[in-house]
Amino acid sequence: MLRVVVICVCFLVIAPYGINAVSDEQKIKIREQIDKSGFECFKDHKITEDDIKNLRARKPATGENVPCFIACVMKKTGVMNDQGVIHTEPVLQLAKKVLTDDKDIKKLQDYIHSCSHVNSKTVHDKGQGCEFAIQTYTCMSANASKALTDEQKNKIQSKFIEIGAECIVEHPISIDDINSFKNKKFPSGVNAGCFVACIFNKIGLFDDKGNLSHNSALEKAKGIFNADEEVKNLEEFLNRCAKVNGEAVGDGVKGCERAKLAYNCLIENSLEFGFNIDF
Numbered sequence: 001m002l003r004v005v006v007i008c009v010c011f012l013v014i015a016p017y018g019i020n021a022v023s024d025e026q027k028i029k030i031r032e033q034i035d036k037s038g039f040e041c042f043k044d045h046k047i048t049e050d051d052i053k054n055l056r057a058r059k060p061a062t063g064e065n066v067p068c069f070i071a072c073v074m075k076k077t078g079v080m081n082d083q084g085v086i087h088t089e090p091v092l093q094l095a096k097k098v099l100t101d102d103k104d105i106k107k108l109q110d111y112i113h114s115c116s117h118v119n120s121k122t123v124h125d126k127g128q129g130c131e132f133a134i135q136t137y138t139c140m141s142a143n144a145s146k147a148l149t150d151e152q153k154n155k156i157q158s159k160f161i162e163i164g165a166e167c168i169v170e171h172p173i174s175i176d177d178i179n180s181f182k183n184k185k186f187p188s189g190v191n192a193g194c195f196v197a198c199i200f201n202k203i204g205l206f207d208d209k210g211n212l213s214h215n216s217a218l219e220k221a222k223g224i225f226n227a228d229e230e231v232k233n234l235e236e237f238l239n240r241c242a243k244v245n246g247e248a249v250g251d252g253v254k255g256c257e258r259a260k261l262a263y264n265c266l267i268e269n270s271l272e273f274g275f276n277i278d279f
Contacts, residue, residue, distance in 0.1 A: 041072035060138070071133035079112075079136070084129025085119050086136055088112045114271035115139035139272075160199065167198035184267050186260055193256035196263050201255070205238070205262070210255025211245045212262050214238040237273035241265035 047055075051063040074080040078090025092109060115136050123131035171191040180187035186196075200206040204216025218235055241262055249257035266275075 041069055041076065045069035045072055067130035067134040068128065070137050071129040074133050074136070075129065080129050080133060084123075084125070084132055086112075086116060086132060088116070110271055111140075114274070117272065159203070163199050163202045164195075166202070167195050171195040171198055184270075186263055193260045194254070197255040197259035200259055200262065206255050206259070208253065210249075210251075210253040210258055212238070212242055212258070233273055234275075237266075237269060237275060240269045240273075 045065045045068045047061070047065050047069050048063050051061040051066050051069075054061040055066070071080060071084065074086075075082065078093070079086060079088075081087040088109070092105065092112070096105060118132055118135045118139055121132075121135060125131050171194040173187065173189050173191050173195050177187035177189040177192050177195075180192075186192065197206060197210070200212075204219070205212060205214055207213035214235070217238065218231060244258055244261040244265055247258065247261050249261075251257050
């Protein structure tokens with residue numbers, strides 16, 4: 001059973017939800033990479049039978065050795081460096097040994113980065129990494145279930161393209177502006193703010209006062225998200241950026257300046273909630 005737990009811990013890192021099905025051959029390669037390190041960690045940081053069952057089921061494990069056990073596994077597989085900080089590059093190199101699709105590797109990279117904010121949290125065991133490890137594991141467990149499917153991404157992208165084509169007529173933007181949006185950066189073009197405000201209005205993110213108000217967007221989202229927890233995740237994502245309504249802007253109900261604030265906030269938080277969409 002321990003072997004299953006070690007593989008569960010590592011699969012959260014190298015096989016997140018949304019990556020194409022991992023073949024039996026790839027699973028064998030993954031096991032070869034992590035079995036030895038997992039058993040070494042168990043010798044140094046013994047965990048209980050209950051902890052093993054909970055980790056296997058991806059549920060919270062409360063045993064006192066669990067954080068350091070996970071930290072040990074993460075260090076040996078390259079997710080965490082010797083200073084106890086989450087480190088993405090080594091695990092990406094490990095993943096490339098079993099993943100051959102560039103799109104899958106990109107999804108993995110985004111997935112790992114979605115929990116990089118853990119490094120900025122205050123912990124009391126600097127260097128050991130035990131607290132960082134359990135926080136990262138919890139984050140990855142949550143984000144693995146949040147990730148959008150390819151079908152959901154395609155539906156969202158199609159809708160944005162359709163509405164964007166309407167808004168670009170009213171608020172023309174340049175090729176440079178479009179490229180900035182593709183790179184998830186807010187462009188410097190004079191019409192960029194009003195272009196985004198137009199899109200936000202049409203998808204229901206903005207109300208007629210130029211404020212972020214997502215009730216209409218949530219109703220429309222039910223055509224894309226079937227599960228209640230997916231809609232709830234979207235609601236939490238949008239609520240994260242409700243703070244922009246309190247920011248001072250100079251264009252009132254027009255909403256162009258607030259659209260920039262909302263866009264930047266949504267992009268900043270997109271990975272954490274599994275809404276990484278390429279345009």
